[in-house]
Amino acid sequence: MEETSLSVVMAIGIGIATLGWCILWWWNDIRYALPVNLRCARGGMRLPPGYMGIPFFGEMLTFIWYFKFLGRPDEYIDSKRRKFGDGAGMFRTHMFGSPAIIAYTPQINKLALTSDEYFYQQWPSFQLMGSTSLVAVHGDAHNRLRAFVIRAVNQPNPLRQIAEMVQPRIIFSLDLWAQKGTISVYDEVKKVTFENIGKYFAGFEPGPRLDTLAQLFKDMVCGFRAYPLNFPGTAFHRALQSRKKVSMIFQEEMERRKKSEDKVAKKDLLEGLMRMEDEEGKQLRDVEVLDNIVSLVVGGYESTVLALMWTFYFLAKNPHVLKRLREEHTNIKRQRQNEEFITYDEILKCTYTSKVVEEIIRMANISAFVFRTASQDVEYNGYVIPKGWKVICWLRYLHTNPEHYESPMCFNPDRWDEPPKPGTNLVFGRGSRLCAGNMLAQLQLSIMIHHLAIGYRWELVNPDSKMLFLPHPKPEDGVEINVFKI
Ligand code: HEM
Known part of the structure; x- marks a missing residue:
C-alpha cells in the first residue's frame, strides 16, 4: 500500500516537473505568439514559424551559442531553416528584450527597410x-x-x-608602424582614425582635448551596448555623463567660432553644419549641430576602423589581389606630378580598387543586422508581423548565403564585375535610413589601399587567429601584423 502511494506521489511529481519545464520552455510562445495567432486566425493569418524561447532571455542564449561559442554565426539562420522550413523568409523569435521577427531574405528586408509607413527605426x-x-x-x-x-x-x-585632410596622418602613421615593425592594426587604426575625425569634424589637433574626447566617446560606445540603467556605477550612467562633457567641448568650440574675428571659413564639418542653410534659408540650431556631430562620430568611427582593419587582413590573405592593386595605384602615382596625395577624382578612376572595397565591406559584415519596429499589423504572404514587434533585418545572412553569392566566404573582388542579385547587398542598409556616410567610408578605404599598395608590404602574425563575432566580426588578435616599407 505504502509502495503504491509512493509511486503515485513520484508520478505526480514527475508530471508537475514536466509540465513546469514545458511551460518554461514555451513561455514566450504562450505569452506572445498564442494571443496573436488566436486574434489573427479569423482573418486566415498567423505568425511566421519559429520559437520564442524561455522567459527573460528568449532566444538570446541560442544566438550567443552560435555567434560566441561555436563561432559559426550563419548556422543560426541555417538551423532555423532546417527546423521550420523557409517561413516566407521570416521567423518569429524573442531577442534583445522584445518579441521579434527575423527577416532573412531580400524581399522581407526590402519590405521592412523601405516601407516607412509600416516600420520605423527606434534607437x-x-x-x-x-x-x-x-x-x-x-x-x-x-x-x-x-x-x-x-x-x-x-x-x-x-x-x-x-x-586632402586625412592623408598627412595616414602617411605619417604608416611610416611610424613600419618603424615599429609589429603592430595591432585595430589599435593603431583606431588612433589615426580618431585623429582624422577630430580634424575634419572640428579642426581639433592631436593633444589633451582630443585625448579627452577619445575617452568620452569610448565611454559612450560602451553605454550604447549596455542595459539603459541610469544610476551611478552603471555603464549607461557613465555614458550619459560623457555625453554631457562631449556636448560642452563642442559647444565651447561653437561659441569660440561665433565670437572669432577670424572670418576665413574653416573647412570642417562643424563649420559646414553651422553655416549651412536649407531651401527656406533656415540654419540648424546649436543643439541640432551638436547632436548630429555626435551621431556621425558614433556611426562613422568604429565602423570605419573595422573596415580598415579588414582591409589589412584580406589583402594579406590574398596577395594576388594586392598585386593587382599595386599595378593600379603605381599607374595612378606615375601620372601625378610629385603629389604625395591621391585625390578623390583619381580614386573614382580606380575601378579595381572599388571592387576590392565592395568585397571587403561585404565580407566584413560590420552591421550584422539593423532593427525596425512595426507601427501596425503588417500582412505578408499569409503571415502577420504584429504591431509593436521588432523586425531584425538580418543583413549578414544576405551577404553570406550561397543562394546569393557564389562561394560567399571566398574573397573575390571580381564577383563585382556583375551587379549583385537585387536586394542582396545591404551592407549600408536600404531606404530612407541608408548609411549617411557610405561614400566617406569607401573613400577612406581607398585612400588607405593607395598608400599601402604603393609603399608597404605586411604579413599576418597569426594567420589562423580565432574569429570573434560579437559585438562585431574581428580576429581575436585585432590583426597583428609585421609591416615593412618597400
Ligand atoms: C564601413 C563602414 C560603415 C558601415 C558598414 C555602415 C553601415 C550602416 C548601416 C547598415 C546603416 C543603416 C542603419 C539602419 O538602417 O538602421 C547606417 C546608417 C548610418 N550611418 Fe553608416 N556605416 C558605415 C560608415 C559610416 C560613416 C563613415 C558615417 C559618417 C561619418 C556613417 C554614418 C551613418 C549615419 C548618420 C547613419 C544613420 C542614417 C539615417 O538614419 O538616416 N556611417 N550605416
Missing part, C-alpha cells in the same frame, strides 16, 4: 545620441536633417576636402 539609446540627431528623428524632420548631413559629408565637394 534604444536616443538619450545618448540626442533627440535631434539624424537617427532619432522621423518623417520630414529626418529628411531635412539628412539633407544637411549628406551635404556635409557624403558629396563630392566635402569628400574632396576630406581626402
Whole structure:
C-alpha cells in the first residue's frame, strides 16, 4: 500500500516537473505568439514559424551559442531553416528584450527597410545620441536633417576636402608602424582614425582635448551596448555623463567660432553644419549641430576602423589581389606630378580598387543586422508581423548565403564585375535610413589601399587567429601584423 502511494506521489511529481519545464520552455510562445495567432486566425493569418524561447532571455542564449561559442554565426539562420522550413523568409523569435521577427531574405528586408509607413527605426539609446540627431528623428524632420548631413559629408565637394585632410596622418602613421615593425592594426587604426575625425569634424589637433574626447566617446560606445540603467556605477550612467562633457567641448568650440574675428571659413564639418542653410534659408540650431556631430562620430568611427582593419587582413590573405592593386595605384602615382596625395577624382578612376572595397565591406559584415519596429499589423504572404514587434533585418545572412553569392566566404573582388542579385547587398542598409556616410567610408578605404599598395608590404602574425563575432566580426588578435616599407 505504502509502495503504491509512493509511486503515485513520484508520478505526480514527475508530471508537475514536466509540465513546469514545458511551460518554461514555451513561455514566450504562450505569452506572445498564442494571443496573436488566436486574434489573427479569423482573418486566415498567423505568425511566421519559429520559437520564442524561455522567459527573460528568449532566444538570446541560442544566438550567443552560435555567434560566441561555436563561432559559426550563419548556422543560426541555417538551423532555423532546417527546423521550420523557409517561413516566407521570416521567423518569429524573442531577442534583445522584445518579441521579434527575423527577416532573412531580400524581399522581407526590402519590405521592412523601405516601407516607412509600416516600420520605423527606434534607437534604444536616443538619450545618448540626442533627440535631434539624424537617427532619432522621423518623417520630414529626418529628411531635412539628412539633407544637411549628406551635404556635409557624403558629396563630392566635402569628400574632396576630406581626402586632402586625412592623408598627412595616414602617411605619417604608416611610416611610424613600419618603424615599429609589429603592430595591432585595430589599435593603431583606431588612433589615426580618431585623429582624422577630430580634424575634419572640428579642426581639433592631436593633444589633451582630443585625448579627452577619445575617452568620452569610448565611454559612450560602451553605454550604447549596455542595459539603459541610469544610476551611478552603471555603464549607461557613465555614458550619459560623457555625453554631457562631449556636448560642452563642442559647444565651447561653437561659441569660440561665433565670437572669432577670424572670418576665413574653416573647412570642417562643424563649420559646414553651422553655416549651412536649407531651401527656406533656415540654419540648424546649436543643439541640432551638436547632436548630429555626435551621431556621425558614433556611426562613422568604429565602423570605419573595422573596415580598415579588414582591409589589412584580406589583402594579406590574398596577395594576388594586392598585386593587382599595386599595378593600379603605381599607374595612378606615375601620372601625378610629385603629389604625395591621391585625390578623390583619381580614386573614382580606380575601378579595381572599388571592387576590392565592395568585397571587403561585404565580407566584413560590420552591421550584422539593423532593427525596425512595426507601427501596425503588417500582412505578408499569409503571415502577420504584429504591431509593436521588432523586425531584425538580418543583413549578414544576405551577404553570406550561397543562394546569393557564389562561394560567399571566398574573397573575390571580381564577383563585382556583375551587379549583385537585387536586394542582396545591404551592407549600408536600404531606404530612407541608408548609411549617411557610405561614400566617406569607401573613400577612406581607398585612400588607405593607395598608400599601402604603393609603399608597404605586411604579413599576418597569426594567420589562423580565432574569429570573434560579437559585438562585431574581428580576429581575436585585432590583426597583428609585421609591416615593412618597400
Ligand atoms: C564601413 C563602414 C560603415 C558601415 C558598414 C555602415 C553601415 C550602416 C548601416 C547598415 C546603416 C543603416 C542603419 C539602419 O538602417 O538602421 C547606417 C546608417 C548610418 N550611418 Fe553608416 N556605416 C558605415 C560608415 C559610416 C560613416 C563613415 C558615417 C559618417 C561619418 C556613417 C554614418 C551613418 C549615419 C548618420 C547613419 C544613420 C542614417 C539615417 O538614419 O538616416 N556611417 N550605416
